[in-house]
Amino acid sequence: MRSLLAGLVIACALVAGPAARAETILVFAAASLREALDTTAKAYERTSGDKVTVSYAASNALARQIEAGAPAAIFISADTDWIDYVEKRGLTLAGSRRNLLGNDLVLVAPADSATALRIAPGFDLAAALRGRRLALADPQSVPAGRYAKAALVSLGGWSSVERRIAPAESVRAALAFVARGEAPLGIVYRTDALAEKAVRIVDTFPAGSHPPIVYPLVLLKGASPAARALATHLASPLARATWERFGFRMAP
Amino acid sequence: MMLSEEEFGVVALSLKVGLWAVAVSLPPAIAAAYVLARKRFAGKALLDAAIHLPLVLPPVVVGFLLLELFGRRGPIGALLEPLGIEFAFRWTGAALAAAIMGFPLMVRAIRLSIQAVDTRIELAARTLGASPLRVFLTVTLPLAWPGLVTGAILAFARALGEFGATITFVSNIPGETQTLPLAIYTFTQTPGYDAQVLRLSLLAVALSLVALALSEWLVRRTGATETAHA
Amino acid sequence: MLEVDVTLTQGGFRLDAVFAAQAPIVALFGRSGAGKSTLVNAIAGLVTPDRGRIAVEGRTLFDARSGIDLAPEDRRVGYVFQDALLFPHLTVRANLAYGERLTPPHERYVDRARVIELLDLQRLLDRRPSGLSGGERQRAAIGRALLASPRLLLMDEPLASLDAARKAEILAYVELLRDELRLPIVYVSHSLEEVTRLADHVVVIGEGRVLAEGALAAVMARPDMAMLAGRFEAGTVIEARVARVDEAHGLTTLAFDGGELVVPNLDALPGEPVRARVRARDVSIALTRPEGISIQNILEAKVTALASEYGAIVDVEMSVGGATLLARVTRKAVAELGLRPGLGVHALVKAVAIDRRSVGFA
Numbered sequence: 001m002r003s004l005l006a007g008l009v010i011a012c013a014l015v016a017g018p019a020a021r022a023e024t025i026l027v028f029a030a031a032s033l034r035e036a037l038d039t040t041a042k043a044y045e046r047t048s049g050d051k052v053t054v055s056y057a058a059s060n061a062l063a064r065q066i067e068a069g070a071p072a073a074i075f076i077s078a079d080t081d082w083i084d085y086v087e088k089r090g091l092t093l094a095g096s097r098r099n100l101l102g103n104d105l106v107l108v109a110p111a112d113s114a115t116a117l118r119i120a121p122g123f124d125l126a127a128a129l130r131g132r133r134l135a136l137a138d139p140q141s142v143p144a145g146r147y148a149k150a151a152l153v154s155l156g157g158w159s160s161v162e163r164r165i166a167p168a169e170s171v172r173a174a175l176a177f178v179a180r181g182e183a184p185l186g187i188v189y190r191t192d193a194l195a196e197k198a199v200r201i202v203d204t205f206p207a208g209s210h211p212p213i214v215y216p217l218v219l220l221k222g223a224s225p226a227a228r229a230l231a232t233h234l235a236s237p238l239a240r241a242t243w244e245r246f247g248f249r250m251a252p
Numbered sequence: 253m254m255l256s257e258e259e260f261g262v263v264a265l266s267l268k269v270g271l272w273a274v275a276v277s278l279p280p281a282i283a284a285a286y287v288l289a290r291k292r293f294a295g296k297a298l299l300d301a302a303i304h305l306p307l308v309l310p311p312v313v314v315g316f317l318l319l320e321l322f323g324r325r326g327p328i329g330a331l332l333e334p335l336g337i338e339f340a341f342r343w344t345g346a347a348l349a350a351a352i353m354g355f356p357l358m359v360r361a362i363r364l365s366i367q368a369v370d371t372r373i374e375l376a377a378r379t380l381g382a383s384p385l386r387v388f389l390t391v392t393l394p395l396a397w398p399g400l401v402t403g404a405i406l407a408f409a410r411a412l413g414e415f416g417a418t419i420t421f422v423s424n425i426p427g428e429t430q431t432l433p434l435a436i437y438t439f440t441q442t443p444g445y446d447a448q449v450l451r452l453s454l455l456a457v458a459l460s461l462v463a464l465a466l467s468e469w470l471v472r473r474t475g476a477t478e479t480a481h482a
Numbered sequence: 483m484l485e486v487d488v489t490l491t492q493g494g495f496r497l498d499a500v501f502a503a504q505a506p507i508v509a510l511f512g513r514s515g516a517g518k519s520t521l522v523n524a525i526a527g528l529v530t531p532d533r534g535r536i537a538v539e540g541r542t543l544f545d546a547r548s549g550i551d552l553a554p555e556d557r558r559v560g561y562v563f564q565d566a567l568l569f570p571h572l573t574v575r576a577n578l579a580y581g582e583r584l585t586p587p588h589e590r591y592v593d594r595a596r597v598i599e600l601l602d603l604q605r606l607l608d609r610r611p612s613g614l615s616g617g618e619r620q621r622a623a624i625g626r627a628l629l630a631s632p633r634l635l636l637m638d639e640p641l642a643s644l645d646a647a648r649k650a651e652i653l654a655y656v657e658l659l660r661d662e663l664r665l666p667i668v669y670v671s672h673s674l675e676e677v678t679r680l681a682d683h684v685v686v687i688g689e690g691r692v693l694a695e696g697a698l699a700a701v702m703a704r705p706d707m708a709m710l711a712g713r714f715e716a717g718t719v720i721e722a723r724v725a726r727v728d729e730a731h732g733l734t735t736l737a738f739d740g741g742e743l744v745v746p747n748l749d750a751l752p753g754e755p756v757r758a759r760v761r762a763r764d765v766s767i768a769l770t771r772p773e774g775i776s777i778q779n780i781l782e783a784k785v786t787a788l789a790s791e792y793g794a795i796v797d798v799e800m801s802v803g804g805a806t807l808l809a810r811v812t813r814k815a816v817a818e819l820g821l822r823p824g825l826g827v828h829a830l831v832k833a834v835a836i837d838r839r840s841v842g843f844a
Contacts, residue, residue: 378528
């Protein structure tokens with residue numbers, strides 16, 4: 001009888017053991033990180049045994065959800081504004097904020113177009129449009145759009161194209177317009193351009209023409225040790241290969 | 253409540269898009285409603301389902317479908333371009349999106365009222381010398397009038413509120429495709445524009461209420477003195 | 483001249499109708515569900531027969547073999563429906579004008595003022611159908627059909643949805659139409675009374691075919707028609723002429739081949755030809771001429787047949803001169819009186835039984 005009981009206990013421990021250790025970590029991340037983060041997270045799940053769930057949305061929507069009490073452990077935003085937003089409201093773990101990734105801004109065209117343009121101060125973007133529209137994320141509300149406008153302003157091309165833009169709901173929507181040939185040119189992140197076969201990169205905007213595109217990461221209050229481990233992993237050299245494969249730069 | 257010039261432009265564009273959407277979709281909606289109400293044919297269920305698709309699909313999906321079909325490289329868009337009909341990044345595209353989204357509502361309302369018209373009255377008109385087309389125009393449609401009004405107003409209200417399909421199809425260009433819902437959305441995304449959001453939202457509500465009141469009045473004025481049955 | 487030779491199948495029901503009729507009014511008579519309405523719909527073009535031919539005044543409306551099937555709007559066949567079916571969204575005036583406007587001017591032979599006067603529509607012109615009574619609606623429907631200048635007018639049980647008073651009213655109008663407008667009319671009814679009043683030629687429909695057709699009196703006199711008319715209504719029709727009028731007593735004497743019939747309250751002039759329907763249940767038989775009896779009509783008759791027995795009841799067929807009378811008596815009476823074919827008897831008919839509704843003007 002005793003040996004049966006012992007056997008049962010051991011069996012339970014064996015079954016419950018890994019399950020007791022395994023955790024579900026909820027990550028809120030900007031939409032533009034989707035493919036890259038999904039790949040990294042899956043690899044992490046295999047090695048760590050933890051489960052990683054990622055919710056992708058526009059950074060502002062995520063920030064508001066966190067404010068409303070969403071049980072996320074990690075928040076990766078597409079710009080600094082919305083990390084500041086949650087920090088100011090005391091929702092983050094002090095000292096956990098770091099810049100995780102960087103990105104580039106590129107000018108794209110449909111894959112079958114022959115447009116050749118060099119981005120330099122005073123370059124004639126308006127002429128290259130030939131009367132049609134430039135697709136980009138809405139500069140009024142989307143970070144990618146704000147970066148694009150800033151770049152054009154600093155290079156002197158904004159005033160001539162201001163009235164010829166097609167402000168899309170997101171940077172992916174802008175990408176879609178170019179991919180379908182609706183717009184002859186568009187401004188998106190390098191990572192988006194690489195993800196879409198139907199567009200080609202015409203040129204890259206100089207890093208100095210716009211505020212640095214950073215993706216800050218922060219741990220939120222109540223994050224478990226497992227979440228902390230994941231955050232560390234995302235910033236580690238182990239994850240670098242994946243990030244760079246998708247076109248991101250690791251923040252120094 | 254005074255509107256700035258920008259806000260006024262948004263309202264004017266919304267009204268223009270909505271009115272055009274309803275005007276252009278009314279004839280095909282009447283035709284579709286008539287066919288569904290009176291005719292029997294193979295594939296009728298399929299037609300019915302296709303017409304109701306915009307009602308059940310996420311608006312963004314409809315927007316993408318419009319992009320595929322009516323974009324510059326789409327099958328229909330490429331055909332229409334030499335005729336000078338363009339939808340990309342133009343108010344015409346916003347009107348098309350609004351028309352598509354409101355179409356099932358219009359067809360439903362009109363179909364119901366056509367079904368309520370006694371076919372024997374239509375036959376009586378035939379014996380008096382009226383061709384089927386004349387019967388339709390002089391007997392069926394007048395008797396189905398309440399449904400037409402309801403359908404048109406419903407579609408108009410839907411057009412005023414159309415967002416997902418519009419922004420996905422023709423983006424958010426002020427003065428060209430930035431209708432009321434898109435403007436409200438943009439302002440909610442930008443800090444410090446809460447007053448505009450409130451103003452425009454109230455305006456949207458007011459417009460819808462006016463549309464509803466108008467439909468009530470129109471139906472009552474012509475509908476009260478008749479019944480669809482002899 | 484209306485020529486019909488068609489086969490109609492609808493659901494599980496089949497009708498083979500063949501008849502040709504030339505008369506101001508042709509009645510299609512038969513029980514409900516016999517197929518009369520379907521037949522009339524075929525004449526109007528609202529239903530397509532499986533085979534056959536329909537022609538009006540020599541003009542072919544339908545001929546399966548030559549592939550002719552005129553659309554209803556091309557047939558110039560007017561139709562008055564059982565429930566009027568006026569256009570609810572138009573005034574009576576606009577209803578009337580609907581068909582008129584669709585008729586080319588050179589084809590219009592009906593005078594609008596005349597029709598309005600004939601049907602008493604003046605007061606109703608600016609009203610809407612929903613505000614009219616049943617009788618008013620039916621009058622307007624008749625007017626609307628007439629104003630399209632039809633070459634043939636179909637009337638499908640136009641009195642069915644009216645009460646007794648309205649029925650009488652509209653019946654009078656239809657008689658007026660027949661007399662004033664010289665328009666061929668096909669009148670569908672299951673009411674013997676209406677048929678007697680109006681029709682010259684009757685086509686009896688039943689059991690999926692034409693059971694009998696011909697002049698009214700002849701058809702009604704047939705023994706098998708008694709069954710068809712329905713047991714309650716069995717009787718015969720006497721064709722007579724007004725002989726004289728007794729103003730003092732309000733009685734009219736009708737002379738026919740076989741004697742005289744006295745009827746009350748008939749508004750007629752001497753010499754006018756009439757049809758009088760005499761129901762079997764209003765006729766009694768006496769072996770000898772009775773004295774001191776209230777019955778005004780005592781006719782010499784001869785028993786020709788003992789028709790139809792139903793349990794305790796027998797219909798006795800008698801010839802009165804050239805006309806036929808049917809008397810409904812008990813079997814006991816037949817036995818007691820020894821009634822048999824060939825026996826000379828007296829047929830007794832109460833004058834009051836032959837009321838205004840039973841007399842039609844030829």
